[in-house]
Amino acid sequence: MGVVVAGNQDIASRHVADIIFNQLKSKQNSVFLLPTGSTPLKLYSVLIDMVQAEKISFAKAATFNLDEYIGIGKGHGQSYHRFMWHNFFGKVNINRKNVSIPESKPKDAEKFCKAYEKKIRKTGLDIAVLGIGENGHIGFNEPGTKFSSETHVAELSKSTINANSRLFKSKKDVPRQAITAGLKTIMQAKRIIVLAFGKKKAKAVKLAIEGRVSEKVPASVLQKHKDVVFVLDEEAASLLKKTRLQAPSIAGITIYSDFNLPKGKNIAFFSPHPDDAAISAGAIISKLAKKNKVYEIVMTTGHRAIDSNRTLPQKIKERERETRGEARVLGTSPIFLRCRFYDRENEILEADIRKTRALMRSIKSDIVFVPQKGDKHPTHIASRKMALASVPHKVELWSYETPWALFGHKKFNAAFEFGEKEMKRKLNAVKKHKSQTERTNFDRAAKTIAEFRQVTIAEQIFSQLGKKPLETKPYLELFNITKW
Numbered sequence: 001m002g003v004v005v006a007g008n009q010d011i012a013s014r015h016v017a018d019i020i021f022n023q024l025k026s027k028q029n030s031v032f033l034l035p036t037g038s039t040p041l042k043l044y045s046v047l048i049d050m051v052q053a054e055k056i057s058f059a060k061a062a063t064f065n066l067d068e069y070i071g072i073g074k075g076h077g078q079s080y081h082r083f084m085w086h087n088f089f090g091k092v093n094i095n096r097k098n099v100s101i102p103e104s105k106p107k108d109a110e111k112f113c114k115a116y117e118k119k120i121r122k123t124g125l126d127i128a129v130l131g132i133g134e135n136g137h138i139g140f141n142e143p144g145t146k147f148s149s150e151t152h153v154a155e156l157s158k159s160t161i162n163a164n165s166r167l168f169k170s171k172k173d174v175p176r177q178a179i180t181a182g183l184k185t186i187m188q189a190k191r192i193i194v195l196a197f198g199k200k201k202a203k204a205v206k207l208a209i210e211g212r213v214s215e216k217v218p219a220s221v222l223q224k225h226k227d228v229v230f231v232l233d234e235e236a237a238s239l240l241k242k243t244r245l246q247a248p249s250i251a252g253i254t255i256y257s258d259f260n261l262p263k264g265k266n267i268a269f270f271s272p273h274p275d276d277a278a279i280s281a282g283a284i285i286s287k288l289a290k291k292n293k294v295y296e297i298v299m300t301t302g303h304r305a306i307d308s309n310r311t312l313p314q315k316i317k318e319r320e321r322e323t324r325g326e327a328r329v330l331g332t333s334p335i336f337l338r339c340r341f342y343d344r345e346n347e348i349l350e351a352d353i354r355k356t357r358a359l360m361r362s363i364k365s366d367i368v369f370v371p372q373k374g375d376k377h378p379t380h381i382a383s384r385k386m387a388l389a390s391v392p393h394k395v396e397l398w399s400y401e402t403p404w405a406l407f408g409h410k411k412f413n414a415a416f417e418f419g420e421k422e423m424k425r426k427l428n429a430v431k432k433h434k435s436q437t438e439r440t441n442f443d444r445a446a447k448t449i450a451e452f453r454q455v456t457i458a459e460q461i462f463s464q465l466g467k468k469p470l471e472t473k474p475y476l477e478l479f480n481i482t483k484w
């Protein structure tokens with residue numbers, strides 16, 4: 001089971017839209033099983049935007065709806081027919097003939113259910129998108145529904161009547177019955193995506209993913225399916241204990257927030273000069289340092305950037321003192337390599353490699369940060385080469401951008417989103433390098449780049465965006481993550 005946790009509903013919905021985008025790209029006549037409710041509203045609006053911007057087309061696609069209330073009629077304000085036409089079908093280029101929604105007033109409900117099941121079986125389902133009820137229901141398969149159930153008439157449970165009464169004049173107006181695709185019907189889908197947002201869903205999500213497979217929790221049946229992904233926000237994921245939380249990705253770019261970052265790893269951050277780590281990645285470092293061991297490996301003394309009459313040892317001491325201050329803010333352990341290439345015109349020296357290799361052997365890192373390939377600063381170029389010559393293989397390599405060369409188009413595949421609090425800490429860390437910020441406002445540079453990245457990220461995922469930009473936190477740090 002995959003569990004993707006996104007920073008907000010927009011990012012989560014775009015992650016799902018991205019899966020649908022790829023599905024339609026590989027098979028135009030894909031068949032979808034779709035939900036109603038408040039959860040998929042953002043997804044539908046993102047898909048509408050994409051269709052209107054001609055990024056995807058539902059012209060050849062077919063859909064089935066999971067369920068419909070019995071008795072209220074298609075025209076009722078709360079009927080799922082109305083919901084779907086109002087919130088989705090009416091605004092995309094789907095062919096009316098390819099839309100199937102259970103009848104609200106079938107003449108013979110049993111007969112209708114059999115025919116609906118047969119129709120689904122005939123086309124099959126490529127992707128089922130589901131919401132989840134607070135009691136763990138999917139569709140209207142309430143607790144106690146048999147895992148072997150097909151499309152059927154279901155009695156709504158008290159919990160569902162309560163939850164849905166917010167949409168009706170009063171509780172007594174909520175229909176007591178619905179037609180729903182059964183659990184076996186849903187399990188036929190090749191892929192299943194479950195969306196859940198908010199604290200109210202946390203318990204159901206926890207039981208569905210980490211609980212025992214039991215008919216008491218209908219969604220727990222999904223543990224038996226081989227291609228299921230839960231796409232959650234932080235609150236809906238808040239009770240998960242054992243599960244690895246993945247970050248969402250849109251158009252090939254993974255969007256990290258503080259709760260879906262790697263955990264329990266040894267991380268080596270190679271900083272060419274003492275202040276590069278804070279300027280380039282201070283926000284993500286401070287978050288990573290909370291749940292990982294982060295070594296900040298300062299490769300050069302950076303003494304040339306101190307304009308004073310002081311002696312060389314004094315200059316080195318000053319920069320290392322500033323770095324220790326920064327490391328206290330970010331929560332890292334600094335290591336000073338004092339590589340000799342810095343004073344030897346960036347010549348890659350065996351002695352430096354040996355020293356770095358020995359260090360890398362002792363810290364056994366799983367993740368290594370280096371300046372990105374396109375960096376133009378001579379010391380950064382040499383530092384990247386040096387680091388890569390010393391890093392053992394089979395690590396995850398996170399290349400980062402520095403003010404000396406921003407990533408070009410499509411040259412990065414990950415972003416870390418963060419807010420004002422993290423920015424404050426990052427700037428505080430940068431400002432510890434007073435000898436540098438007195439000369440150049442690197443703090444302003446760091447803030448400007450992170451803000452610029454947030455504003456322009458939309459251009460990088462343009463191929464899958466409609467007219468509305470991606471809603472992330474106000475700042476981004478960018479990375480290119482590869483296997484090394």
Ligand code: F6R
Binds near residue numbers: 038039066132140
């Ligand atoms: C809707 C459906 C239901 C909902 C669930 C969550 O077609 O089948 O299972 O997905 O009740 O509803 P919301 O999204 O309103 O919290």
